[in-house]
Amino acid sequence: MIDLKKEDDLWIVTLNNPDKANALTGAMLTELAEIAEDATEARALILTGAGKVFSAGADLAEAHTGLATSDVWERLSGAIAALPCLTVAALNGTLAGGANGMVLACDVRIAVPTAKFFYPVMKLGFLPQPSDPVRMAALIGPSRTKMILMAGQKITADEAYAFGLVDRIVAPEALMPAARELVADSIAADPEIAAGIAELCR
Numbered sequence: 001m002i003d004l005k006k007e008d009d010l011w012i013v014t015l016n017n018p019d020k021a022n023a024l025t026g027a028m029l030t031e032l033a034e035i036a037e038d039a040t041e042a043r044a045l046i047l048t049g050a051g052k053v054f055s056a057g058a059d060l061a062e063a064h065t066g067l068a069t070s071d072v073w074e075r076l077s078g079a080i081a082a083l084p085c086l087t088v089a090a091l092n093g094t095l096a097g098g099a100n101g102m103v104l105a106c107d108v109r110i111a112v113p114t115a116k117f118f119y120p121v122m123k124l125g126f127l128p129q130p131s132d133p134v135r136m137a138a139l140i141g142p143s144r145t146k147m148i149l150m151a152g153q154k155i156t157a158d159e160a161y162a163f164g165l166v167d168r169i170v171a172p173e174a175l176m177p178a179a180r181e182l183v184a185d186s187i188a189a190d191p192e193i194a195a196g197i198a199e200l201c202r
Helices: 026-041 072-082 097-104 131-140 142-149 157-163 172-188 191-200
Strands: 002-007 010-015 044-049 053-055 086-091 094-096 108-111 116-118
Touching (some): 002 026, 010 026, 010 172, 044 053, 053 097, 072 097, 072 131, 086 097, 086 172, 094 097, 097 131, 108 157, 108 172, 116 157, 131 142
Parallel strands (some): 010 044, 044 086, 086 108, 094 116
Antiparallel strands (some): 002 010
16 A cells, blocks of 8 residues: 655655545554665655545544554654655645654645645544644744644645645646656755755755
């Protein structure tokens, strides 16, 4: 349910469980974390989803039996954030719940116009993973972060762009070409220079 395509120096990771809105199981999260930890050899990484939803977040059955509080979420987002290469989240649709963590850890986020963004963790009776509010607040500020996490607001793609939660809105057919265009310069650059710029931006 996780597809990894390696095109020389570009790694493309696709959540591929569209019949369940790419809901994340513990096994999927562990596989994603292992890929991210191995991706230190990549020159760029694109994270996307199959179908019309990027991810509905945690598989609800597993969420209520321990997945919601598992440290695998932080393992995954931490591994993505630590990568020396450029990471792009190409959001093919709605982003919900704990799936926000891996997306917030990426360097750049692009989304289709129909995408919506929400994180109903409080309503479900859980705390968000510790790094998620920090990364979200760094992008959009504490008030808007609380709108999402505490007021339970569902944010449209246009609002997400205005807030700074996503960096560009792209037509569905142009999503992956746009993601590839964003990473092209990093793939062509001296990897030490690219990694050095990434470190300076942290």
